[in-house]
Amino acid sequence: MATITVPQVVPSPVEDAEALMKAFQGWGTDEQAVIYILAHRDAAQRKLIRLAYEEKYNESLTQRLQSELSGDFQTAMSYWILDPVERQAVIANSATKCIDEEYPVIVEIAYANSPAELLKVKQAYHALYKRSLEEDVAANATGNLRDLLLALVSTYRYDGDEVNSGLAKSEAKIIHKAVGNGSITDHGELTRILGTRSKAQLVATFNYFSDEHSTTVTKALLHGEDPTGYTRALRIAARCIADTNKYLVKVLRSAMRSSGTDEESLSRVVVMHAEKDLRDIKEEFHKRASVALEQAVAKETSGDYKTFIMALVGSH
């Protein structure tokens, strides 16, 4: 479930556009007013506001926000203002540009979406960039990591619940053999299985693996770290298959380590899930971190950025 709150009586898109223009004018931007409006409108409403604003003032609201705001607040708002599918295409594109660091974002997008949703993201990518997500991933990554990421973003996975138990058993064995004792011995088979099998099938395979070897696939992969990122990408994939929300909680917790906040990751998860399933992720966060997500965010952020993210996570 979503965490954002929308007022019971919402102003018309034109009224919202006018209020935004008012917030932009004069000495300095009235960031509180911007947040008060945009953090409390859903995607359909924000789209109508964008259209009303552009029709009335003959300029792009997205661009105006970029010039009015700054820092982490500006980045988070630039994601928030976009259509949810387009937003994921933009985030994926940005990740392909420094893929050696940002490949976890690609894995996350490949798995946090259903196959039908991922297809829509890829269609938005075509429309925005006149290229495919696949070619950008393939052109920027290298080696085994490239093969894995390409399989993850390109395969149109089967989305049904049917599971082939015999196959799950035999592929659990293949995974065990390929993961080896500390270093991966068969990248091709691991990429094939995690890159093409349906989520339901992979869950069954991972369950057989746990039953047989008294450890999870994720933990087995912990021993095989390699500098290319392949093993880490595989581990993220395995985590997302087992429980995507639990993985996102891990991302949020890492983003708010006391050693320094990773605003990029915090914004990404909050913005991408605030209208979708952030309430479930919040519950999981509370269980894991023994502190509410709101409290963690309040402690690790400040200023307009804090106000904005707090509004998106549903804090009053």
Added chain:
Amino acid sequence: MATITVPQVVPSPVEDAEALMKAFQGWGTDEQAVIYILAHRDAAQRKLIRLAYEEKYNESLTQRLQSELSGDFQTAMSYWILDPVERQAVIANSATKCIDEEYPVIVEIAYANSPAELLKVKQAYHALYKRSLEEDVAANATGNLRDLLLALVSTYRYDGDEVNSGLAKSEAKIIHKAVGNGSITDHGELTRILGTRSKAQLVATFNYFSDEHSTTVTKALLHGEDPTGYTRALRIAARCIADTNKYLVKVLRSAMRSSGTDEESLSRVVVMHAEKDLRDIKEEFHKRASVALEQAVAKETSGDYKTFIMALVGSH
């Protein structure tokens, strides 16, 4: 353009269903009547006949045809009676089962369809087999051939005309280096480029290649034969990118060699294109083979199979 002919006044689906039942009854099947009806109905009409037949006689027309007909005629009709998208899913599935020989069919399906059409084939595959085409291809092929086929069927290619000339130039160089002098030195890069770039981009890249090296990519690949089929699959991909119809003419000509007819390939190309673009393929065939497709088919086939294929290629 299509080659099949549909009568100006078409009987109702129920009348056609009744005529088919009449053809099935009595001593032996009246194959001529079956051909007279089904070879002269388009996909939408055949679908209505299937529905009318199943409602009236409480049995599947597809299954009844399989038991009434035999040999190459039965195989060709079993493809023809299917919905065009479903038919490609069935043909692709059958190719995955003996992929070491049948991989050219997978390449053909990946390239003879637009990205949107290929997506529909993959959706039909999900519905029919409760699995993805990708996982079946990946599970049955091995090595470099697997990587190439997986990229071909899984990538949702960009379908626009935009071309990046700088990229075309640099990737033409990469291809030249990777193809080497007789044996391929970089499978990964060749798979990446042919597996993920848009058709328009690849055409531009191939043109730079020809300009620079006074030979085509297809010809350059002729020197690098390997036992795994990778080079041949790559060459088929390159041919399809350059000119899919020309490649299909080559398939038809090989299928009708004097050393023996390959009815499977002949049926596949004729059935898959009779309602779509077989007229263009016929023209190209005539130019290349200096004989009309009808004449070649008449010479190399016989019996009911001959009558059926001749009707599909538009011979009167």
